[in-house]
Amino acid sequence: MKGLDERSGEIFRRIVESYLGTGEPLGSRSLSRLLPMSLSPASVRNVMSDLEDLGLIYSPHVSAGRLPTQQGLRFFVDAFMQVGALSDDERREIDRQVNPGNRDAPVENAINGASQMLSSASRGAGLVITTKSDTLLKHVEFVRLSPEKALVVLVGDHDEVENRIISLPAGTTSSQLVAAANFLNAHMSGLTLSEASERVERLKETIRQELDQLSSDLVERGLATWSGSEEGRPARLIVRGRSNLLEGVDDIGNLDRLRMLFDDLEKKESLSDILNLAEGGQGVRIFIGSENTLFSLSGSSLIVAPYKDSDERIIGAVGVIGPTRLNYSRIVPMVDYTAQLMSKIAGKNR
Template sequence: MNSDLSQAEDKSGMTLDDRSREVFRRIVESYLERGEPLGSRNLSRLLPMSLSPASVRNVMSDLEELGLIYAPHISAGRLPTETGLRFFVDAYMQVGDLAESERSEIERQMSGAQRGQPMDTLLGEASQMLSGISRGAGLVMTSKSDAILKHVEFIRLEPTKALAVLVGEHNEVENRIIDLPAGTTSSQLTAAANFLNAHLNGQTLPELKSVLTQLKDDVRRELDQLSQDLVGRGLAVWSGSSDEGSPGRLIVRGRANLLEGVEDAADIDRLRMLFDDLERKDSLIEMISLAETGSGVRIFIGSENKLFSLSGSSLVVAPYRDSDNQVVGAVGVIGPTRLNYSRVVPMVDYTAHLLSKLSRGS
């Protein structure tokens, strides 16, 4: 496993003496375990050295000045700040290997590859599996599909809407509702589908787009303007968006896990904003680039990632690669900032390793 998680003192420029380190570590570990502030009286009982509550308060005051902890209420205990969590993760968190039981469970739930399941199904299973084991939201991102097209069909639903049905070489199917230009006839729907199917000769989507560009004169002769428009819409639909440059797909499972125990309406609204952000295509680009810039697991806490600046969530993410060692997607877990990082990191890392093996066909 890549371990970029051990250099916090170098990155932050901060060092703590033994007393400060122990007080800080106990505050963070209490927060990660229970999500509650830890006060000086209780903290003094937990420390391995003998410190009075008054001495503990002095240490806590120093940690507050460093920006590592804060008091959520007057006279309350202390919680770690986002800066404090980052410092703890980088400097003190011990990341071990997965327990054998967890490794076996991940392998069992990803065993669909041996049953010949399509990759899209396996990615959904990976997302669901990470959600179930981590109790966060499992997240899988894929780069734009280069699946080989086999068949295209347009089915009218309403005067201005149609269902585009696109079938891949391995019988994977995408159904998308598209808007129709005003006045589109049934014969034009048929003509557009026939034209696409006539040129589906074992090509991927980018290859087919290139062929159609070269055949634009033929398109003009064979199709009128409305049918040309439908051809273009059909190709865009397969990409998952009508926008050019769509980076791929996003699969999120276990969103409800993030709402467990959340009672404050403002917190619920922030989580909804997070998922609204994730559904936007530019967020996919951001996610893939985040994973690609590191060779292993990366941790983003709260506002360190602009996607989560309002929701107060954390992301543990790792890339997976194809046989050419190119990043083809990313896998991760979204959770509260008190996520169990030491447990989730090896989980995400191992899942990314399995997806890389599947992507390489090995």
């Protein structure tokens, strides 16, 4: 702020707000008509030149208007952006889409509702990351598919059903599959996956005493099928509204950057990285362009906030990813409220 007087600040703010609204450069003649003070286009150009020297704006073409740089957008978000509270109507609409009144509905419904709502409310894609730590085990079953393959069926406490195929050790019998499933159901029912994994570690001696080697191996494989990563790491990414990101893409360069973004979203390791970004601070975090190291090559911005369970453990994140000209002041309070709502829903379902 030290390099900006009131006049420079107003011109800079108008350039950024025009960019966020239209994506187009703003010229000195148009700016002079918008300003509350009387300034000629020549005077506006002089101020623009100073703002360029500060690295806050740039000219995309010769004789064109000005656009904010990435540094300028960060400066605007930190120094100028006013984030207001959501209205009662906006809160009710988010409640309706994320948690439509069915208290017994599984968290899965809220996850899908939240991602869809954030997508429709922004120019970007709505995303929700969810861990499996908020799912309580109800029943596990092994179904043989062939001598070398079996289907592991997991039923959650809200009757969510997920299936995974695992390879079987040579010589595995049907009775060993039953024994492994019976052990898991007897000792792990009512636990989260992370809690069940911890219990397996504590019961290793009991497992060896009660089961043979192959059945013991199946017990660990059955849990590892869903864990898939370290405790507390995310298991799934729900993205809605990818088509929003394609709107207004009119050149090959931007299309290539979008392809990079879509590729990044498909990578499993991206899930842990996004959650790490959300965990790095309190409340909503904003990453603009290359600040977002996960998607820096695509030039995308990410607005993300964590949500927690009733024990205040971070179990996921909600957010919006899109172009750098996202409507930050509108999206930030929506992401914040959605994260709070997801925390309440996750707490009720524990």
